[in-house]
Amino acid sequence: MGRRSDGGPASGIGLSDWWAGSSDSTNPPPPVRSNGAPTRSSSTPRCVVAPSNRGADTSSRSSSTAPVRSPPMAKAPILTPRAEDFPRWYQDVLNKAQLAESGPVRGTMVIRPYAYAIWERMVEEVDRRIKAAGAENAYFPLFIPQSYLTREAEHVEGFSPELAVVTVAGGKELDEPVVVRPTSETVIGEYMAKWIQSYRDLPLLLNQWANVVRWELRPRTFLRTTEFLWQEGHCAHATEADGHAYAARILHDVYRDFMVEVLGIPVLIGVKPPEERFAGATNTMACEAMMGDGKALQMGTSHELGQNFATAFDITYQDESGEQQLCWTTSWGVSTRMMGGLIMAHGDDRGLRVPPRLAALQVVVLVVKDDDGTVTEAARRLHDELAGAGVRARIDDRVGTPFGRRATDWELKGVPLRIEVGPRDLADGMVTLVRRDSAEKSVVGLDEVVGTVPALLEVIQSALHDEALALRESRTVECATVEEAAAAATEGFARVPWAMLDPAALERLGRDALTVRCVQTPDGGLPERLDDADNVAVVARAY
RNA sequence: CGGGACGUGGCGCAGCCUGGCAGCGCACCUGCUUUGGGAGCAGGGGGUCGCGAGUUCAAAUCUCGCCGUCCCGACCA
Numbered sequence: 001m002g003r004r005s006d007g008g009p010a011s012g013i014g015l016s017d018w019w020a021g022s023s024d025s026t027n028p029p030p031p032v033r034s035n036g037a038p039t040r041s042s043s044t045p046r047c048v049v050a051p052s053n054r055g056a057d058t059s060s061r062s063s064s065t066a067p068v069r070s071p072p073m074a075k076a077p078i079l080t081p082r083a084e085d086f087p088r089w090y091q092d093v094l095n096k097a098q099l100a101e102s103g104p105v106r107g108t109m110v111i112r113p114y115a116y117a118i119w120e121r122m123v124e125e126v127d128r129r130i131k132a133a134g135a136e137n138a139y140f141p142l143f144i145p146q147s148y149l150t151r152e153a154e155h156v157e158g159f160s161p162e163l164a165v166v167t168v169a170g171g172k173e174l175d176e177p178v179v180v181r182p183t184s185e186t187v188i189g190e191y192m193a194k195w196i197q198s199y200r201d202l203p204l205l206l207n208q209w210a211n212v213v214r215w216e217l218r219p220r221t222f223l224r225t226t227e228f229l230w231q232e233g234h235c236a237h238a239t240e241a242d243g244h245a246y247a248a249r250i251l252h253d254v255y256r257d258f259m260v261e262v263l264g265i266p267v268l269i270g271v272k273p274p275e276e277r278f279a280g281a282t283n284t285m286a287c288e289a290m291m292g293d294g295k296a297l298q299m300g301t302s303h304e305l306g307q308n309f310a311t312a313f314d315i316t317y318q319d320e321s322g323e324q325q326l327c328w329t330t331s332w333g334v335s336t337r338m339m340g341g342l343i344m345a346h347g348d349d350r351g352l353r354v355p356p357r358l359a360a361l362q363v364v365v366l367v368v369k370d371d372d373g374t375v376t377e378a379a380r381r382l383h384d385e386l387a388g389a390g391v392r393a394r395i396d397d398r399v400g401t402p403f404g405r406r407a408t409d410w411e412l413k414g415v416p417l418r419i420e421v422g423p424r425d426l427a428d429g430m431v432t433l434v435r436r437d438s439a440e441k442s443v444v445g446l447d448e449v450v451g452t453v454p455a456l457l458e459v460i461q462s463a464l465h466d467e468a469l470a471l472r473e474s475r476t477v478e479c480a481t482v483e484e485a486a487a488a489a490t491e492g493f494a495r496v497p498w499a500m501l502d503p504a505a506l507e508r509l510g511r512d513a514l515t516v517r518c519v520q521t522p523d524g525g526l527p528e529r530l531d532d533a534d535n536v537a538v539v540a541r542a543y
Numbered sequence: 544c545g546g547g548a549c550g551u552g553g554c555g556c557a558g559c560c561u562g563g564c565a566g567c568g569c570a571c572c573u574g575c576u577u578u579g580g581g582a583g584c585a586g587g588g589g590g591u592c593g594c595g596a597g598u599u600c601a602a603a604u605c606u607c608g609c610c611g612u613c614c615c616g617a618c619c620a
Contacts, residue, residue: 078581161619217619224620276620369578404580422579542620
């Protein structure tokens with residue numbers, strides 16, 4: 001939840017060969033809108049929401065024999081190569097893999113079914129961990145009285161520029177404007193105050209899955225959108241130590257565990273410097289990941305709110321000795337921004353690569369061609385067998401569509417493993433397995449597939465993780481001076497002594513759009529105090 | 544808010560300067576041939592040219608106004 005906190009025939013032509021050759025023509029960018037987003041002219045708005053204030057390898061059946069050549073007239077790349085223009089590549093992936101597009105209102109997005117299925121998998125996995133950590137799901141309203149926001153000074157100040165405020169509803173001016181929630185500390189605080197009477201009611205561990213709205217000036221699909229989906233946990237604890245421990249536990253056991261084990265994205269954990277704290281928090285901890293271009297993305301945050309909200313909303317309890325005490329609250333969240341992280345951390349020049357544990361679709365069984373129905377039938381049996389073994393699989397038997405088109409499409413979508421079933425393979429009782437992460441192919445007996453696939457998926461899972469980790473390590477530099485850090489952070493992460501970063505140093509870094517992403521202990525742990533002498537700051541460019 | 548661009552079938556664009564039947568690529572539909580890496584050929588459907596006024600025999604094209612979008616900056620993370 002942090003404010004703003006929150007991826008032919010010529011049988012020997014490798015995809016990389018296609019690109020090597022020429023072609024200037026990069027695929028057109030996707031700016032989506034064209035003419036007329038219909039302007040609604042209906043005169044009586046029932047509800048007005050206004051922003052406040054400011055307004056193949058492949059191919060080759062065996063790669064070893066693939067002749068290396070770059071065809072003179074290579075086809076245009078499907079995607080803008082990552083190295084050429086990373087943001088454009090990102091947009092191309094969103095479009096070509098049919099992940100998302102922008103909505104009619106600036107900053108909004110439409111999440112298409114394939115991407116939404118991935119999001120649902122994220123929700124499943126995160127939700128399970130949240131419940132394991134003891135929190136319970138609940139739901140609080142989208143609309144919040146504006147007066148609630150104003151009760152916590154820093155909170156309002158932080159959020160007011162991005163609020164969408166409803167001033168007219170039901171055909172009338174409202175007596176008190178209502179804000180569309182940018183986060184729910186305030187409403188939930190109000191109810192926590194009602195529900196908590198004694199120390200026996202603590203800790204109160206709540207979570208909700210919801211959408212929130214923060215009016216953004218520079219939206220980017222998934223990374224920063226005006227409306228996004230997330231999970232926000234809100235807890236009340238008896239002591240500061242309990243709150244701290246729980247916020248840290250969420251960061252470790254829910255977020256980092258999910259990101260590393262399921263998303264396959266290595267993340268740094270650390271404490272945010274004061275300027276990057278959530279509005280109203282006394283401490284903000286975060287998971288930071290490195291994207292394919294070396295920039296940092298904050299993937300999740302966990303906050304200690306001290307007694308700020310407890311004071312503002314009168315969240316108190318009676319302790320064992322009968323005294324009234326103020327609670328210590330925490331809040332934590334991860335959002336659809338993780339979809340952006342997934343794309344940018346794992347995507348390659350062929351498109352998305354979804355790690356198998358996350359994938360809503362792990363295996364696509366592709367019928368290469370079929371003249372008499374036997375191939376499709378064999379593919380179906382294989383599919384059913386895989387599904388029976390718990391593999392999330394689907395069949396692609398659209399034999400009317402050329403093989404290459406279908407193969408390319410599934411690669412764009414990043415399905416971890418493709419099983420090609422064709423007449424040639426089948427004649428030998430074999431099928432071809434093609435890994436999305438490495439493009440490696442292997443030929444396996446029909447009856448061995450089910451025994452092979454689950455383990456292979458795990459191999460792919462760790463290969464993706466390891467690749468992301470290797471990238472991060474290769475682009476992380478230990479620095480002893482601010483100038484060194486400024487140079488290193490342009491390409492990746494610079495680790496510098498936190499004690500060295502006085503205001504002048506931060507100012508210097510800021511000139512190159514570099515910020516402190518988090519502060520860690522020397523071995524990468526969560527520091528107990530921000531100002532411990534040997535703390536290390538991770539400096540980078542950030543999304 | 545300052546600066547700069549751009550609005551033409553679903554998407555990407557040409558046409559505008561020099562007014563005269565609204566075009567191209569992709570996508571889509573039909574048929575045939577194809578199918579082990581982005582199919583080919585033939586045929587076909589789809590557009591009040593952002594909106595409104597003006598000039599003109601005639602406006603996508605010229606003029607004025609408005610709206611919208613994008614980029615850079617600012618702001619914000």
